[in-house]
Amino acid sequence: MKRVNAVVIGAGAGGGIVAKELSMAGLSVVLLERGKWYTPYDCRKDDLRNQRTAVLGNAFGPEDHGNPRVWVDPAGAEHIALPSDGIYQNNAACVGGGTFSYGAMAWRYLPQDFRMKSTYGRPEGSSLEDWPIGYDDLEPFYEKAEYEIGISGDYSGTPFHGPRRRPLPMPPLPPNREFEILEPAAKRLGLHPFHIPMARNAVPYNGRGSCMRCRWCVGFACEVDAKNGSQNTVIPTALSTGNCELRTKCMVKEILTDNGGSARGVAYFDADGHLQEQPSDIVVVSACAIESARLLLNSKSRLFPNGMGNRYDQVGRNLQGHHYTGAVGYFDFDTYDDIGPGASIAVTDYNHGTPGLCGGGLLANEFIRLPIQMIDRMPSDTPRWGLGHKRAMRDFYKRNIVVMGPTQQIPAADARVTLDSTVRDKWGLPVARISGNVHPHTFEIGKKQADRAAAWLKETGAVSISRFAGKGVLVSAGQHQAGTCRMGDDPRSSVVNKQCQIHDVDNVFVIDSSVHVTNGGFNPALTIMAIAYYASEALLRNWKGTQFRS
Amino acid sequence: MLTRRRFVTASAIAGAGLAAGCAARKNSAWEFLSEKDARTLTAICDQIIPADDFPSASQAGVLTYVDRQLVRHFQRFQKAYIKGLNHANLLSRKRFSLDLAEATPQQKLQIVSAIEQQNPEFFELVRSHTLQGYYGSPRHGGNREGVSWRMLGLSEPPIRGSAQYDLASGSRP
Amino acid sequence: MKRWLIICGFAICSVTLLAVGVTQGASLYYAAGHGAACADCHEMAEYASAVHSSPHDNATCTDCHQASLFTRLRHIQVHLAGSAPETIRLREVDVRQMIANCKSCHEHEYASWRAGPHSATYTEIFADPAHISKRGLMDDCFRCHGMYFDGAIRDLVQPQNTRGPWHLSHPELAGQPTIPCQACHWIHREGPPETKPPARISVAGPIVPQSLGFFDRREGMHFAAATLAIPTLYDGPRQLKASPDQRQAICYQCHAPRLPEANSTAAANHWGPQAGSGDDRTPMGVHEGLSCFSCHNSHNESARASCATCHPEMSHCGLDVEKMDTTYANPASKHNIHWVKCTDCHQHGLPRVKCVVTVAAR
Known part of the structure; x- marks a missing residue:
């Protein structure tokens, strides 16, 4: 196969941007994606088979057949999980990755989110750490992501955000009823509510129309x-340069190394299941935290007997996502107006600065709820079945508001991805084995956040409120998974350097949420995108003609 | 027991001709469930979602949903269903000397409560599948004609106009 | 030589006989049990039983579902191969073939539909540069046009941009209609035969026929018009009077308003969905409160003739309404007939005394 300058593994938020940046700069790029390039026709808004409610399977991959994972319960017992099981920690497997079907909140992390250890100290038993880069390093790239991907919203209502040079490129969508109910209550509590930044067209942008609010x-x-992901922004741009080739349904087996310890390309199974080798000058791993770690661990060779980048047993550690907690308020008037996307209002007052707590998270109202998502969110005194349940569905479906948020997790080194010694996927590759949990302090923060959500709903006039702040049996790292190839200056405690380059392999990069040292109290998509722009620029600075040198 | 799915496969294997194949009668209207299974399951589902001004679970097609998925996405639950439904009848016969389907509404309620206590794993399975079938998408056989959505006051399909923009200029025409 | 001819002739005859026999056999089988036998194996019992209590009870399955020879051969092939699906559904091509069968009984309705804009073809909708360069291509187009198309928008039109030039990836669809009969008619729906709606203008409208239903592409099924919503609309801050004619609900599925958009006056003032936004054509002004069906025939939306049912008798000012500056007289007029108001012309208020000019009877 013809040698190319770069192989990018994974066509999601990170990989799509890297492919676009490199191919625009004139590098030849092969973008490998294990999933398909889906369309809305592949799901047709199926309430039971989509990327959030997957009781009949995931609409946008991976399929249940041949893609198992193993998870370990607190007692140490191992269980098989299928992609449609919640505990699988699925994101997606398709062109666009998570951004094809996400809710599209597009947050910048706060400056403190990059300095968690300096701000709070390290809780004992945790692996809390500072990023080797700061908010200021990423600011220009946050802005680039906001303009190239297309973000609507309005930060003017809150002082709790990092400095920014330009406003968002699009105004927010007009408020829905929940916004109008929640906003005055938040202000009475002294909070600073504002319009959630969203990767969603509120006005025509990038040649596409605006949200129809379904x-x-x-x-x-x-x-x-109207929802902006890598599949309708950067990937088409990359392909239009003529320098980038997208190969779908291709599962990468391993990164191949030469005798000098550099990567020489990748081995992958193509759409027909045939093993292929794609030689390249550089390899970029953008497969999302769990699969990126798994690929590095599966890339064993004489020089890297424990997997690439894993000399100090760091690959796969510090797996984290977000600990979602909050409250549901039940009302005696209609709060539901059937106007999507639903999530509209947030406060970031609680992300930092609570004495005794290491951080916090944003609080926002939840996306519009389909009936199937309500069945287990009834007032606590509702019977779980029978006429009582049916009547409660009728009474409360249009009369409830959920306020919740992604509590920043305090990472722990033994919340991790390893390879399972026996279970294989359909290509015969060892599958990811997920074990451990985040540091318990996370649950204290989560509980506090649920109380705050409840207080907001109480001020809003809810007649009854139920909180949810359960502690999971496993690290919660689904769509927001991060942290498994930590960025750092010290090779003994991290996997990649500031440029997202693996410490002991010059021409392999990890550019996705895996490099997040901590994951903020925010949905991570925009940060993944900003890092992808930032790391691509660093990579191109070091690109010499047809060769890469560091 | 020859249910529809097994029958289709069997006729294909036997290479039976079109007319001969389809002329044969199956024993059950269901793909996986036997007629008796279906009656028992109806009794349980209709306790989980009974009829009031709006249909019960089985009236809204929940059995079609469960039955279809038992030979598709829920194949791994086949054994649990057969065992669970048998156990339900056993409970009913022990207490009332009747199959569950023949019991009075009061008796059915007692038995379903007993299943929830004694066989919680099976109960949770049936409960979640019943609620999915009733409140989920009608394309899977349940929620007939979107009846549960109407019950909740949702207009379906929702009314949404298309954008009247000139995308080239980004403005309204 | 002669012997060779005989063998050859015999072979041709037997192949033809076999083909005809098998095809006709299948059709006969299909027709024999009124579809009941088919429903034994296929997931279609509901359809088979519903049709018996529908106005189409005395039609056999094959009256409507008479498939092409090619389709019938395909049916035989999948049956013999054992690969017939349990859940069968109509493909786009099946729906198209049915239209001709609808026509054989409903000739008048067919002609009316054919003459109107609702029979717009795939080329007219999906390869019209003036339209696509402005509006773009998206999967949502299929909600109202090409709702039976088997695939995504990228499977139908290329390239997927606003620059073009565009071509259909399925050239056979070019001249085919995008809104077939089955878009609004739920043939298998139970209910009594439809009665002809009264000819006179009606605000309330007749009871909505059972067979009226909107085909929702996502669910792959019809939703009965009786259960569809009619939106509450506003003219600025004022809620519009709406006709309760439930038949309109089907029109609103596509001729739908938009919610107030970012940067719009309506959004800034927190007004509700505005009449006339998006594809909505709800009458305001002098025609406020009328049903779509007050003026429009359901198959051919041309409404020109319908004015005569009310005018000139109901003219408020005694002027000839057909000559006023509206889109009725001139499609380029800025006074859309759907929402023309007296104050559009009488900008300083209406004359206090009603005009007494009488329009000459036509």
Whole structure:
């Protein structure tokens, strides 16, 4: 196979941007994606088979057949998980990755989020650490992501955000009823509510129209193409340069190394299941935290007997996501207006600065709820079945508001991805084995956040409120998974350097959420995108003609 | 027991001709469930979602949903269903000397409560599948004609106009 | 030589006989049990039983579902191969073939539909540069056009951009209609035969026929018009009077308003969805409160003739309404007939005294 300058593994938020940046700079790029390039027709807004409610399977990959994982319960017992099981920690397997079907909140992390250890100290038993880069390093790239991907929203209502040079390129969507109910209550509590930044067209942008405000957003593909992901922005741009080739349904087996310890390309199974080798000058791993770690661990060779980048047993550690907690308020008037995407208002007052707590998270109202998502979110005194349950569905479906948020997790080194010694996927590759949990302090923060959500709902006039702040049996790292190839200056405690380059392999980069040292109290998509722009620029600075040198 | 799915496969293997194949009668209207299974399951589902001004679970097609998925996405639950439904009848016969389907509404309620206590794993399975079938997408056989959505006051399909923009200029025409 | 001819002739005859026999056999089998036998194996019992209590009860399955020879051969092939699916559904091509069968009984309705804009073809909708360069291509187009198309928008039109030039990836669809009969008609729906709606203008409208239903592409099924919503619309801050004619609900599925958009006056003032936004054509002004069906025939939306049912008798000012500056007289007029108001012309208020000019009877 013809040698190319770069192989990018994974066509999601990170990989799509890297492919675009490199191919625009004139490098030849092969973008490998294990999933397909789906369309809305592949799901047709199926309430039971989408990327959020997967009781009949995931609409946008991976399929249940041949893609198992193993998870370990607190007692140490191992269980097989299928992609449609919640405990699998699935994101997606498709062109666009998670951004094809996400809710599309597009947050910048706060400056403190990059300095968690300096701000709070390291809780005992945790692996809390500072990033080797700061908010200021990423600011220009956050801005680039906001303009190239297309973000709507309005930060003007809150002082709790990092400095920014330009406003968002699009105004927010007009408020829905929940916004109008929640906003005055938040202000009475002295909070600073504002419009959530969203990767969603509120006005025509990038040659596509604006959101039609339907009921099917998070978990679904957008039928009016107003939701912005890598599949309708950077990937088409990359392909239009003529320098980038996208190969779908290709599962990378391993990164191949030469005798000098550099990568010489990748081995992958093509759409027909045949093993292929693609030689390249550099390899970029953008397969999302769990699969990126698994690929590095599966890339064993004489020089890297424990997997690439894993000399100090760091690959796969510090797996984290977000600990979602909050509250549901039940009302005696209609709060539901059937206007999507639903999530509209947030406060970031609670992300930092609470004495005794290491951080916090944003609080926002939840996306519009399909009936199937309500069945287990009834007031606590509702019977779980029978006429009582049916009547409660009727009474409360249009009369409830969920306020919740992604509590920043305090990472722990033994929340991790390893390879399972016996279970194989359909290509015969060892599958990811997920074990451990985040540091218990996370649950204290989560509980506090749930109380705050409840207080907000109480001020809003909810007649009853139920909180949810459960502690999971396993690290919660689904769509927001991060941290498994930590960025750092010290090779003994991290996997990649500031440029997302693996410490002991010059021409292999990890550019996705795996490099997040901590994951903020925010949905991570925009940060993944900003890092992809930032790392691509660093990579191109070091690119010499047809060779890469560091 | 020859249910529809097994029958289709069997006729294909036997290479039976079109007319001969389809003329044969199956024993059950269901793909996986036997007629008796279906009656028992109806009794349980209709306790989980009974009829009031709006249909019960089985009236809304929940059995079609469960039955279809038992030979598709829920194949791994086949054994649990057969065992669970048998156990339900056993409970009913022990207490009332009747199959569950023949019991009075009061008796059915007692038995379903007993299943929830004694066989919680099976109960949770049936409960979640019943709620999925009733409140989920009608394309899978349940929620007939979107009846549960109407019950909740959702207009389906929702009314949404298309954008009247000139995308080239980004403005309204 | 002669012997060779005989063998050859015999072979041709037997192949033809076999083909005809098998095809006709299948059709006969299909027709014999009124579809009941088919429903034994296929997931279609509901359809088979519903049709018996529908106005189409005395039609046999094959009256409507008479497939092409090619389709019938395909049916035989999949049956013999054992690969017939349990859940069968109509493909786009099946729906198209049915239209001709609808026509054989409903000739008048067919002609009316054919003459109107609702029979717009795939080329007219999906390869029209003036349209696509402005509006773009998206999967949501299929909600109202090409709702039976088997695939995504990228499977139908290329390239997927606003620059073009565009071509259909399925050239056979070019001249085919995008809104077939089955878009609004739920043939298998139970209910009594439809009665002809009264000819006179009606605000309330007749009871909505059972067979009226909107085909929702996502669910792959019809939703009965009786259960569809009619939106509450506003003219600025004022809620519009709406006709309760439930038949309109089907029109609103596509002729739908938009919610107030970012940067719009309506959004800034927190007004509700505005009449006339998006594809909505709800009458405001002098025609406020009328049903779509007050003026439009359901198959051919041309409404020109319908004015005569009310005018000139109901003219408020005694002027000839057909000559006023509206889109009725001139499609380029800025006064859309759907929402023309007296104050559009009488900008300083209406004359206090009603005009007494009488329009000459036509």
